Amino acid sequence: MTLPASRNAATSYREHCATRDLYNALLRSPERHLEAAAEFLEGHLQARDNGEDDLPADPQRWPDWLANRAERSASAYADYLRERREGAPRRHFHSRAHALHFLQAVAPTKRVDGAWLHGILHHWSDPRLLPLVHTCLEELGHGIPARNHVLIYQRLLDSLGCDAPLELSDAHYLQGALQLALGYLADDYLPEVLGYNLGYEVPPLHLMITSYELRELGIDPEYFRLHVTIDNAASGHGRKALQALTAFLPQVADVEHFLHRAHRGYRLNDAGLSNRQILDGFDLHGEVIAMLERKRPFAQQMHDDRARIGGQTVNQWLAVPGRMGEFLAALERQGWIKRHQAPVHSRLWNLVAGDKAAMFGVFTPYERQLLHDWIAGDWSEPAARNPWRGNDKGAADAAPARSEFAAEERALLNELSTLAPRSRLHRLVALMAPHSHWTPAGLLATRIYTDKLGIEP
Structure with a gap:
């Protein structure tokens, strides 16, 4: 998709549509809003053309940079734990209500977890992108409902009585909209997707603190704990992100231009509200x-x-x-x-x-x-209310009644049997899109896709 170079895409888009509207449109019918998504994405990328970031300019330094980032986060978390043992208050959440508000305020991003990698699924045969295919499949739980990140987060909100969405600003939807746009436009913005993915998959300190403090407040930290473990820099998503980005360098004719685009994709991680801003915005x-x-x-x-x-x-x-x-x-x-x-x-x-x-x-x-x-107010209870227990999942994890969902799965299997191999693959990937991968048909499509690749869930 080619856009006029002289057009101020971000301004043009804002004249016609709010970020939240684009976010919802891309979840409902993405194929009808790709041009708007491209304008939106291009505008935010252009705004970061001349920005700065901490990703080294020399790719040879990237492995050390990744290791140092992980080491700094681990060291800072150790300091946090020591401070808490010495009596320091929680750093993120003043109260349980504060935590519940935060979980709802970041929900627009969590509900499209992994969306920026959706377009990569079409390129499973490219060995350079295979690490990111694996990453995307892990975000989708390999089609297993209990492992699907979006379903995990939705179950968390439902279990806490937070199923009615808060009235949130456009800024709360910005990261989610960018992730959706990257996912649907990956073929046009591959360097940006690779750069964004690297920035997103480096485990930040706030994930570890969030997991720790949610547990203190009697809230299941599974979603955040899961991201602390799988985003690790040694063997997890952080390492896979670096592998994929590095793998494309030798084949690119204009390395400098490729790196410029990867860096501006990396900088997209700073767009919108930070976790600190969301936490501090609670009154x-x-x-x-x-x-x-x-x-x-x-x-x-x-x-x-x-x-x-x-x-x-x-x-x-x-x-x-x-x-x-x-x-x-x-x-x-x-x-x-x-x-x-x-x-x-x-x-x-x-x-x-x-x-x-x-x-x-x-x-x-x-x-x-x-x-x-x-x-x-200032009064505190002598013991935590409603403590979360890791071995008590409750009814939320119960398997759905097969009679209710089997028909949808049978219909998909019948449809796939009529398609040629390439068409079957495209149909599977379409069902694994952000708006449908968590549905019964989407989960089955993910399981079939995973099996085709011979990946062990």
């Missing part, structure tokens, strides 16, 4: 008010007028937008909320929590966690 008080404001229109005229808070009925408080902060303050003044104490001492909390609570079911688990942690 518990503001989130509680925003949550109550979202629920306010549905709660109007749903309360009786017996109780008066600050001289007004609950219905009167809920009748006008923008008053939830005042309402919380009035509840606190009147003793319905006792901040910085165990929430069980607050009358409002007892109306919300518990199977027999008067407002049972009104708030989602995430919304209750927001309210709980805001009431608790």
Whole structure:
């Protein structure tokens, strides 16, 4: 796909469509939005043409660079553990609600995990790209539902009551949109895909800290722990990324141009919001008010007028937008909320929590966690609530009823039997796309593709 060189692609795209809209469009019907994806991707790449990064200019230095990056992360994590043993507070999450908010805020990227490598699957016969084919298949769990990264993350959100998406900014969707664009345009942007992949697969310190602190807060860290292990620089995705990038150098006529493109792809990892920005952007008080404001229109005229808070009925408080902060303050003044104490001492909390609570079911688990942690404030519980246990997976991992999904799989097998070998491969790869690899047909396609390559899951 050729784009006019003089066109400011990023500006052109922003005039017509938001990043979130492109993200959703590429998940729904990617083939109809490839031109928009190319404009979007080219604009962000052009913006990084003259940027700087820490990837050495000399490819001979790349192995040492990768080893040093891994060593620095390991050393920094050891320092973190020592600080925690000496009494330092958590570095990422102030509360369980903070962690749940983070998990939802990064979900647009996690829901397309591995998407940037999708286009590589068409080139399984090129030995230079085979390491990245292996990487992509591992992201897809080799077609095994319990190993598929997107399904692992979705199960995590579902288990935490975080299945209703937050209202997020376009910046939250930027990395996911870039990954989708790279995956669908890999044939036109292979050097950029290789460079991006190298930057993404080097295990950063924040993954290790996130895994550690989620476990502390009683949240299953499997998704993050998994990426700490498979992205290792010795034998994992980090090493495979370097192998693939290095393998293309001797065959490229214009090495300097290739390296320039690989570097700007590498720099795409810095686009959008960083994990630190997402963590620092959490305001518990503001989130509680925003949550109550979202629920306010549905709660109007749903309360009786017996109780008066600050001289007004609950219905009167809920009748006008923008008053939830005042309402919380009035509840606190009147003793319905006792901040910085165990929430069980607050009358409002007892109306919300518990199977027999008067407002049972009104708030989602995430919304209750927001309210709980805001009431608790400086108070901390003597022991962790609801601790996660690694050997207790629960019903979420149960195998789907075969009667519900077998028909879809049978239909795919019947379809494949009518296709020529090359067409079968293209059909399999199409089903392994970001919008469908986690479905029953997509998982079966991944298993068949994996078997064709003779890869041991």
